[in-house]
Amino acid sequence: MDQNKICTSLPKLDSKNIEEVKQLGIFVSDICLDENLCLYENDPKEIHILLGADTAARLFTGEIKKISPDLIAMNTKLGWTVIGRSRINKNDSSSTLMSLLVNDVNISDLWRLDTLNINDPAEIQSRKELEEAAKEHFERSVTRDNEGRYVVTVDT
Secondary structure, eight states: OOOSOSSOOOOOOOHHHHHHHHHTTOOOTTSOSBTTBOSSSSOTTOOOOOOOHHHHHHHEEEEEEEOSSSEEEEEETTEEEEEEEOOSOTTOTTOEEEEEOOOSOOGGGGGOGGGGTOOOHHHHHHHHHHHHHHHHHHHHHEEEOTTSOEEEOOOO
16 A cells, blocks of 8 residues: 555553453453563554455454443454444544454464455356356266165266
8 A cells, every 4th residue: 555544543442441351351452461462563553454344344243242331342253352432532522442352363364355255256156166066966966766765876
């Protein structure tokens, strides 16, 4: 991409919300456990991947946990994400918060299109062709005899 900045940084969870998230058994990767154990590269506000709402919606598993009246945690195929309104900036009531945990996923998997449910039309067509060939083979090789039993011919 030729743009250095494509969106603003995201606010962090406050300490009260961090405790609520921990009590729910959800670990968020942009929280530093101690000064030597941080899962982000340089700054927790850095954004490394930006997904459109249509793609992001396909990643949600349907599991939701309420953190506070304004925040919820949603489980995704990539891990937990915290979504909702942040009270960090009192002057900006539209400030939103989204923190993402990616666990048990290789970073390279994030760039595979099928992880995001984006499939190559050639692969889909090939799969359809294979299904059609299997159906044709079944219809050629399976018949019923006079007693109603199935007879399967074996190709040699």
